[in-house]
Amino acid sequence: MAKAPDLASGRSSEGTIALWLTVVLLVTLGAVSAHNAFAYPAAGGYDAAEHISYAHLLVDKWEIPKQGEGDYYTPPGYYLLAGGATRLGDALGLSEPEHLGQLLNGLLAVGTGLLLLGIVRLLFPGRLWLPVLALGAFVMVPVALKTDGMFHPQPLAMFLATLSVLLATRLVRDGHYPWGQAVALGLVVGSAQLVRSAGLWVFAAILLALVGALVAQPEVRRPAARALVIVVAVGLLIPSPWYAYLQSNYGNPVFGRTSAELPSGPAPATGSISSPQLASLAPPLALAQPLSYYTSGGLPGSFTEPHRGALAPRFLPVLYTETWGDYFGIWSWGVATPRPEMSPSINRRLALQSFVGAVPTFLALVGWLALLMLAVARARERAELLAVALMPLAALGAVFYYASHYVSPDGDTMKGMFLLPAIPCLAIGFGFATDGIRRRAPRLGLVLIGLLVVCGVVSLSYGIA
Amino acid sequence: MIEASEQQQEWPFLRVSLLVVSAFLLLELVGTEVDRRINPSPSSLALTTKCLRNEKRLVVETGAIDPIGKTADGGVARTRIEGNGVTIVIASSEAKAKKIAGYYSAVSGGPEDAIQLWKHDVLVWEGSPSPTQQQTVYDCYY
Numbered sequence: 001m002a003k004a005p006d007l008a009s010g011r012s013s014e015g016t017i018a019l020w021l022t023v024v025l026l027v028t029l030g031a032v033s034a035h036n037a038f039a040y041p042a043a044g045g046y047d048a049a050e051h052i053s054y055a056h057l058l059v060d061k062w063e064i065p066k067q068g069e070g071d072y073y074t075p076p077g078y079y080l081l082a083g084g085a086t087r088l089g090d091a092l093g094l095s096e097p098e099h100l101g102q103l104l105n106g107l108l109a110v111g112t113g114l115l116l117l118g119i120v121r122l123l124f125p126g127r128l129w130l131p132v133l134a135l136g137a138f139v140m141v142p143v144a145l146k147t148d149g150m151f152h153p154q155p156l157a158m159f160l161a162t163l164s165v166l167l168a169t170r171l172v173r174d175g176h177y178p179w180g181q182a183v184a185l186g187l188v189v190g191s192a193q194l195v196r197s198a199g200l201w202v203f204a205a206i207l208l209a210l211v212g213a214l215v216a217q218p219e220v221r222r223p224a225a226r227a228l229v230i231v232v233a234v235g236l237l238i239p240s241p242w243y244a245y246l247q248s249n250y251g252n253p254v255f256g257r258t259s260a261e262l263p264s265g266p267a268p269a270t271g272s273i274s275s276p277q278l279a280s281l282a283p284p285l286a287l288a289q290p291l292s293y294y295t296s297g298g299l300p301g302s303f304t305e306p307h308r309g310a311l312a313p314r315f316l317p318v319l320y321t322e323t324w325g326d327y328f329g330i331w332s333w334g335v336a337t338p339r340p341e342m343s344p345s346i347n348r349r350l351a352l353q354s355f356v357g358a359v360p361t362f363l364a365l366v367g368w369l370a371l372l373m374l375a376v377a378r379a380r381e382r383a384e385l386l387a388v389a390l391m392p393l394a395a396l397g398a399v400f401y402y403a404s405h406y407v408s409p410d411g412d413t414m415k416g417m418f419l420l421p422a423i424p425c426l427a428i429g430f431g432f433a434t435d436g437i438r439r440r441a442p443r444l445g446l447v448l449i450g451l452l453v454v455c456g457v458v459s460l461s462y463g464i465a
Numbered sequence: 466m467i468e469a470s471e472q473q474q475e476w477p478f479l480r481v482s483l484l485v486v487s488a489f490l491l492l493e494l495v496g497t498e499v500d501r502r503i504n505p506s507p508s509s510l511a512l513t514t515k516c517l518r519n520e521k522r523l524v525v526e527t528g529a530i531d532p533i534g535k536t537a538d539g540g541v542a543r544t545r546i547e548g549n550g551v552t553i554v555i556a557s558s559e560a561k562a563k564k565i566a567g568y569y570s571a572v573s574g575g576p577e578d579a580i581q582l583w584k585h586d587v588l589v590w591e592g593s594p595s596p597t598q599q600q601t602v603y604d605c606y607y
Contacts, residue, residue, distance in 0.1 A: 292500045297493045309584065309606050312512065316493075342584075362486060370482035374475060436479045439472060 018128040022117065022135060029113050029139045032464055033106030036149030040465035042098035044339070045150025046330060046417060047071065051079070052086075052098055052151055059083030064245075073256030075242050077195035078153030098151050105155040109148040112155075113138055115162040116424045120431065122169050123384060127435060133449075134431030137360055140456040142353065143323040143416045144423055145463030146331045153196050154420045160192035161202040161421035165387045168206050172213040173384035177223035179230060186234025193239035197254055198398065198421050203235050205394035209386035216379030255406075294400070303354045305347060307333070313411030315403055323416030324357030324459070325350040332462070353462055356455040359448075364426045367433030368392050388425045395422035509555050509585070509607045510540035516605035517544055523601075529554070533568045537561075539585065546598045550591040553602065562587050 043049060050070030057063050058079045065072040082101035089097025116138055120131040138144060148155050167185040171177055189206050192199030210231060214224040243253040250256040298317030305311055306321035308328055321327040326334075333339050333346045340346065372393065375385035396419070403414035419426075434452065438445030507515075510527065517523045529541040529552075539555030554569075556562035566582040569589055573580055581588040581599075583606060588594075 290504070292496075292504060295493075295496065296500055297497050299494065299497045312507070312607065362490070366479065366482045366486045369485060370475070370478040373482065374478045377478070378474070432475075433479060433482070436472070436475060440476060440479075 015128050018132050021132045025132070025135045025139050026110065026113055028460070030106070030110045032139075032145060032460070033109045033148050034103065036145065036463075036465040037102035037106045038099050040102065040149040042096050042102060042151050044330070045147075045152050046328075046415070048151050051082075051153065052101075055079040055083035055086055055098075055101060055151075059087055067250060067256075073246065073250070074153065074196060075194045075199075075239070077191065078156045081156070082151060082153075101151045102149060105148045105150065105152065108155045108159040109144065112159045112162045112424055115159070115166050116427060119162070119166050119169055119388060119424075120428060122166070122173055123388065123428075124432075129438065130431045130435040132431075133434045134428045136452070136456055137364065137427040137430040138424055140360070140459040140463070141323065141357075141423060141427070142325065142331075142459060142463045143420060145460070146326075147417050147420055149465055152417075154198070154417055157192060157196045157198045157202070158420045158423065160188055160195060160199070161391065162424045164188045164192060164202060164206050165391055165425060168209050168387040169384050171227060172209065172224075172386065175217070175220050177220065177227035179226065182227035182230035183234055185227075186231040187238065189231065189235040190238025192421075193235075194242055198395075198418065199239070200254060201394040201398040202391070202421055205390040206387060207232065207235075208394075209390050212375075212379060212386045212390075213383040216383050294404070303358075304351055306350045306354045307342060307347065308411070309342065310347075313414075315400070315414055318411040318414050319399065319416050319419070320357070320361070321350070321354060321416075323419065324361075325353035325462075328412070328415070331465075349462070352458065356458045359451060360430060360455060360459075363433045363437075363452075364430040367429030367431065367436075368426055369429075370436075371429055371432055388428055391425040392419075392422040392429070395419050508539065510542060512607040513553060513555070513605050514542050516607075517542065517601075521546075521601055521605060533565060533572070536568075537565055537587075546601050547595065549594060549598050551594070551598070551602060552589040554587040554589065556585050556587070559585050561585070 042052065045051070047070070050065075053069075054065055054071055054074070054076075055078075057065055058076055060083075064076060082098075082104055085100035085104045086097045089100035092100075094100065113135055116134060117131050120127075120134050124130050144158075164185060167181060167188060171181050171185060185206070189199070189203045192202045207228070210224065210228045214221055214228060217224065246256040247253040292314075294315040296314050296316065297320075298311055298314050301311040302317040302321055306317075306325050306327060311317055311321065311327070318327055326332045328334075329339070329342065331339075332349065333342050368389065371385050372389040374382055375389040379386070399414055399418045402418065403411075406413045434445070434448065437448060514525050514527060517525045523544045523546065525542055525544045527540060527542050529535040529537065530543070531552075534541045534552060534554050537554045538557045538561065541555070542553045544551060544553075554562075554565055556565055562582055562585045566580055566587045569580045569587060573589075575591065576593045578593050579590040581590070581594075583603075586606065588602060590598075
């Protein structure tokens with residue numbers, strides 16, 4: 001009897017520490033994102049010139065770029081918001097008003113962190129350390145910090161994907177499936193499709209989660225089916241004008257191009273092949289790679305020289321090194337000013353990133369796979385896990401599809417950034433695995449968490465522009 | 466109590482997942498080694514040529530036409546970008562590339578920036594390269 005208050009007070013003080021750590025992580029994320037938004041050059045990110053000109057064209061002339069004018073196939077959602085932010089920057093007299101478009105991404109990163117906490121709270125109520133661990137993983141992964149600091153639509157896609165997971169999880173967990181929440185979910189998955197084509201696989205993952213819950217829980221089949229119909233209808237209605245526009249103008253409603261067209265082929269230059277010669281070339285799919293291209297880990301290069309030029313572009317090595325470091329030379333090195341050229345010291349830093357990413361990646365994969373198996377094997381009791389578990393699967397499938405159908409010899413179509421909408425779910429997987437190990441083997445857990453803190457600090461420092 | 470029982474239910478899944486991911490990593494290590502022995506990585510010349518042809522849609526010829534280029538053990542690729550001809554001479558090491566760049570500099574009558582050294586590659590331009598011309602080669606640099 002005397003022990004009860006001790007336990008309660010112990011748990012309460014543990015809860016206070018966990019809460020403070022959560023706040024510290026959120027403040028750190030906000031501070032780093034705000035710093036990066038102004039420290040990282042607006043023109044420095046992935047295809048930044050195209051994104052910036054799209055935003056200007058949209059808000060200044062209310063036009064969408066035509067084929068050959070950059071990202072004509074990307075929906076206008078982000079550009080509308082970032083263009084508005086840029087105008088505000090103009091009005092405020094900023095020398096580079098596009099920085100406010102980057103700041104918008106920083107705010108979305110913090111918003112995504114809060115949504116992640118909301119999902120963990122729904123899925124694992126009462127577990128004090130799981131939210132801290134999951135948020136910690138999200139804060140330390142460079143692919144998120146890098147992309148959040150750029151003028152780029154992917155952070156908005158990540159925010160909407162995470163919001164859709166939160167709404168779907170709540171819908172399934174509560175089991176009442178009110179129509180208002182279904183409409184909200186439909187609006188979010190529909191809006192995600194107006195930001196990037198990634199919104200389509202987010203939509204697919206959410207639908208699959210709802211179908212899974214409907215099949216696994218016969219007692220709620222009727223309201224679940226009604227919610228599913230609403231989500232499908234609203235989720236398709238919202239982006240349908242965009243799909244119709246792409247179909248009528250370019251003959252492909254989703255990508256606005258076929259796989260026979262390379263993603264960013266330059267305009268023919270003097271000395272290039274003439275059109276008849278071009279037509280006689282084998283289509284890009286002829287570049288289809290052997291199986292090892294998709295399965296090889298690129299060892300030891302992924303850990304010793306994790307950058308283009310030294311490491312041959314293959315599916316897993318590019319995804320991994322771009323997630324934890326800077327394979328393409330867009331963040332800490334590269335030919336474009338003001339980034340320095342590759343040097344032994346930069347290579348050492350990238351190699352360090354590959355090493356510090358190894359354990360967190362391992363734990364994220366373990367946790368995600370465990371959540372997936374748990375969600376499928378215990379679907380009747382744990383159907384609310386489906387959305388979180390299916391999102392990374394859909395992301396990997398989409399990245400694989402894109403890399404294999406839009407082949408680029410330099411690996412440009414398999415960037416780690418394409419996984420960004422699923423990163424919060426992988427971070428939850430990381431938290432789930434680490435917390436599980438910590439509870440099962442407290443001493444090992446302590447050592448593991450100590451190691452992860454070091455990895456986190458090193459990795460976070462790399463993500464500061 | 467509910468929390469504890471939930472966690473007891475979860476541990477078997479975590480354990481299986483730990484084993485599966487560990488096995489995948491082990492397979493990855495073994496497979497990579499086997500793959501490296503069966504399929505040696507394509508050479509830098511092959512990758513650069515493939516990229517310039519397929520991604521940049523340029524006409525590319527291989528093989529040296531000058532005596533210095535013939536000493537390069539990694540091969541030579543020649544192309545023309547926006548009207549400016551470039552010879553990409555690939556050496557097997559940075560030291561060899563430096564030596565080759567030195568030979569070209571000694572005999573070159575072109576502009577100062579016509580000969581460039583990029584790690585184990587030497588770029589010999591006909592005229593001063595523009596940033597976009599350099600970017601094109603850089604995009605295909607392996």
